[in-house]
Amino acid sequence: MPSTVYFADLRASLKRPFNQKLDELMERVGLESRIRPGAQTAIKIHFGERGNTAFIRPVLARRFAEAVKRAGGKPFFTDCNTLYVGSRAEAVGHLHTAVENGFAYSVIGAPLIIADGLRGASEAAVRVDLPQCELAYIGAEIASAEALISLAHFKGHEVAGFGGTIKNLGMGCASRRGKLFQHSNISPTIRAERCIACGQCVRRCPGLAIRLVKRGPDMPPAPAGSEKPELCAVKDAEKCIGCGDCILTCPQSAIEIAWDAQIPQFMRRMAAYTKGVLAGKERTSVFFNFITNVSPTCDCYPFQDAPIVQDIGVVASDDPVAIDQASVDLVNRALGLSHSCLKNSHHSGGDKFRDIHPKIDWELQLESCEEIGLGLREYELVTI
Template identity: 45%
Template sequence: MVSTVYLARMRVRNPDENNCVKISKLCEVAGLSRMIEEGDLTAIKLHFGELGNDTYIKPVFVRQVVDAVKKLSGKPFLTDTNTMYIGSRHNAADHITTAIRHGFAYAVVDAPVLIADGLSGNSYGDVDIPGKHFKSVRIARDILDAQAMVVLTHVKGHALAGFGGAIKNLAMGCASPLGKRDQHQGMQAEVNESECIGCGYCVTQCPFGAIHIGKKAVVDKSICYGCSACLQVCPEQAISFNWERDVPRFLERMAEYALGAVAGKSGKVLYVSFLTNITPDCDCVPWSDSPIVPDIGFLASDDPVAIDAAAIDLINNEHGLECSSLHCHHQPGENKFKGVWEQVEGYHQIDYGHEIGLGSRNYTLIEI
């Protein structure tokens, strides 16, 4: 099976082809009208960004999708799920406040913000899937109840997944906090004592209290969930994981959760991916580092695997930016995210998603 992915590049020299127009046109050519019926409660799944992050998808772009759904007589709402770690999106009250602070107010986006797994992340349903790692996954209740969905994804790097695309947006983004823990199961941080300086910064960032300082940092593996918060902040890069054993399983568990997130919605999900501000880190971190490649544009497809495959190919074909955290693989054709997270082969999530029937890694790219 070969899926179609549509591309609108960033270059523009007249107002009739501005980026807002391009996003609306992508929704049209990718078939949104086939997916939305009159009165459909339509989840617009996105990431509002952790407080301190500023490279999430622009609210003005999200508004174009809201307008497109309303034009088809759908009933859109913006949504995400609560995090398993303590931060500005750990419960619905803080999460909605963060969304508003980041510009996702009703006056801007013309749609309500609903947190899909409820006030404390306990509103979810069990979805049966034919997985290798899971036979049942915990998906947020409002995702399950939505009759259609538009998945808006900011494509960027990720310390454990290599990159975060549509698959990860479905997997982590549609799971309850317990579902997120399911996916991280077996991932445990390890400290290289010869590199650790005992600064204690990892202790302040661990959401589970799994790290303490003796002469060096010590991880209590009985309560470590492998969230990678410590990995991302260690100034000496003294924290790691068992990359060869644990990361491929993690990526497979993500793909299986993504399969559960779209169960029962065949022909009712559109994916729009934003290849702008392509940073090395997830929008879950409370900062935004410099992009690793120039802005490319926007993608749309009805296939989450194909749109991720196209995104990675487009990013890899760019010349890497020298003034970024990219430490190698700057040349076109080289794997950019491995130039940041060299231990992670993120493409495995695409291969496994293809294998389990989430979508196809084979695609045709049509530029509009």
């Protein structure tokens, strides 16, 4: 039997404002019935990188916090820190960015909690027992929550093809170690030509995997301003635990992620992490995709390109696979915008995501999640 996905377009009137349609979506998908009185309820949302404006509007997010309160639950908005160095790489900057982007308590009506702690190391190891992943490292506060609401901004993505519910959960709820595992087959690398031998990474490394050594003849010279030009940081890959803390610590951006994971492996790992996020919450989770400002790439950039299609609406489901499949289909059925980065798929039915990311097979993330029993690609779209 196909899963049900509820859809609300953006048409509104004085008699039926859009907020009312959001309330009806929540009612149809049974949001309040999934939250018992007193339940700590994580509302997973992307707060947007500083400079990006494509994320879900805070005033709309507030509606979901109000629904949780009506059910007697205790809502909090949450996300995990990023793996890359940006305005959300650690909790203090993350919270500042969220507030600057409008996610203040006075607007959204619930507190903000960064789920993986100050520097991305507060995590829970959730057993998933899959070939590609035995343990999923999830932000501790998301793992501890009793109920979960995913609010995802649906858009393109440079590694996953598109980003929706699956990415919002599988990637977004992972700690720094979990994000690094999904993205890379090996631990971060140190670029000797950038290293100034300040020693900060050595002091911060919890695995004692980094040390300063004398620069050899086969190493590039130290950059100008090096504190100890005769030295350079090197890493022992066998000792590295993959936490990614050194990436954030380095003031020279000399430590980088090795973006070498093949796409199929990345998709399977992200699917496994989605299973880990939902473990124990299968009956207390619900998912929403906002198909608005459908930008070509992730909200993690400090900008956003022009949307590839016009704003479409919001979908809701209790099936994370069906909701993403329906969202892809709704985007692909729409006419592409002429002023966007689309090249060949402006027509209705054209594959917009393969057009903007031709090397990425976006279907793999849906297939991977369906294979491990997270949901169905077959769905019935019910328009409210």
